[in-house]
Amino acid sequence: MKFSANLGFLWTDRPLPDAIRAAKAAGFDAVECHWPYEVPADTVKAALAETGLQMLGLNTRRGNVSAGDNGLAALPGREAEARAAIDEAIAYATVIGTPNVHVMAGFAIGEAAHQTFVANLQYACDMAASSGLTILIEPLNKYDAPGYFLLTTDQALRILEEVAAPNLKLMFDCYHVQLMEGDLTHRIKDLLPHIGHIQFASVPDRGPPDHGEINYDHVFGVIAGLGYDAPIGAEYRPTSETAHSLDWLKAQISG
Ligand SMILES: O=C(O)C(=O)[C@@H](O)CO
Numbered sequence: 001m002k003f004s005a006n007l008g009f010l011w012t013d014r015p016l017p018d019a020i021r022a023a024k025a026a027g028f029d030a031v032e033c034h035w036p037y038e039v040p041a042d043t044v045k046a047a048l049a050e051t052g053l054q055m056l057g058l059n060t061r062r063g064n065v066s067a068g069d070n071g072l073a074a075l076p077g078r079e080a081e082a083r084a085a086i087d088e089a090i091a092y093a094t095v096i097g098t099p100n101v102h103v104m105a106g107f108a109i110g111e112a113a114h115q116t117f118v119a120n121l122q123y124a125c126d127m128a129a130s131s132g133l134t135i136l137i138e139p140l141n142k143y144d145a146p147g148y149f150l151l152t153t154d155q156a157l158r159i160l161e162e163v164a165a166p167n168l169k170l171m172f173d174c175y176h177v178q179l180m181e182g183d184l185t186h187r188i189k190d191l192l193p194h195i196g197h198i199q200f201a202s203v204p205d206r207g208p209p210d211h212g213e214i215n216y217d218h219v220f221g222v223i224a225g226l227g228y229d230a231p232i233g234a235e236y237r238p239t240s241e242t243a244h245s246l247d248w249l250k251a252q253i254s255g
């Protein structure tokens with residue numbers, strides 16, 4: 001297996017370029033992040049070039065976070081902001097060579113939200129296609145993100161089918177899917193053609209993948225057995241320094 005360090009949660013105690021260097025030193029094969037926008041794209045690009053790592057993904061801005069926003073793309077009436085966030089994410093990703101942009105839906109419910117999300121995703125896929133990028137959508141769990149528009153892989157699949165763009169894929173986060181649906185390995189097998197990226201963390205505490213409800217030795221084996229060879233994203237919250245949370249990675253590397 002190859003692993004990507006999610007720098008939205010790992011090495012958050014240091015500037016993004018140093019977090020990239022730390023991920024390289026720890027043995028990760030790639031990195032990914034949430035919202036890198038405060039760091040100039042050229043600075044991130046230089047750290048990626050220095051380490052030889054690729055930044056696999058980044059998210060669109062969430063909107064006005066202090067007012068409760070957690071994404072904009074499914075919010076009727078906020079289309080201009082949502083599309084500006086999509087444009088910004090695609091531009092940043094293009095500079096740093098990132099292949100995937102996660103378009104965040106936000107807190108919304110109902111048919112108007114669905115139609116808005118579909119229309120904004122059509123826009124995102126059109127804009128991304130000219131740069132060769134993939135747009136991702138990610139179901140989140142109802143405990144961490146109550147009221148989030150996109151909650152299940154079935155709902156995501158319906159949206160993928162409706163948008164029907166070849167560059168729209170599913171972000172399959174094992175942590176969220178376990179909390180909402182369970183049956184992880186069947187879901188991964190069934191959804192494989194639609195999956196653009198996989199993430200993981202322990203359940204229920206979102207820690208490193210070495211304890212809790214999910215046996216990740218087994219899940220990683222299933223993913224590898226399916227021939228999935230892209231790096232998968234370690235998106236967990238270390239309880240102390242990130243360096244102290246990496247026994248699982250050392251075990252995976254030493255085989
Ligand atoms: O929370 C997650 O899981 C993510 O992957 C974030 O990028 C979205 O909040």
Ligand SMILES: [Mg+2]
Nearest residue numbers: 138173199235
């Ligand atoms: Mg995730």
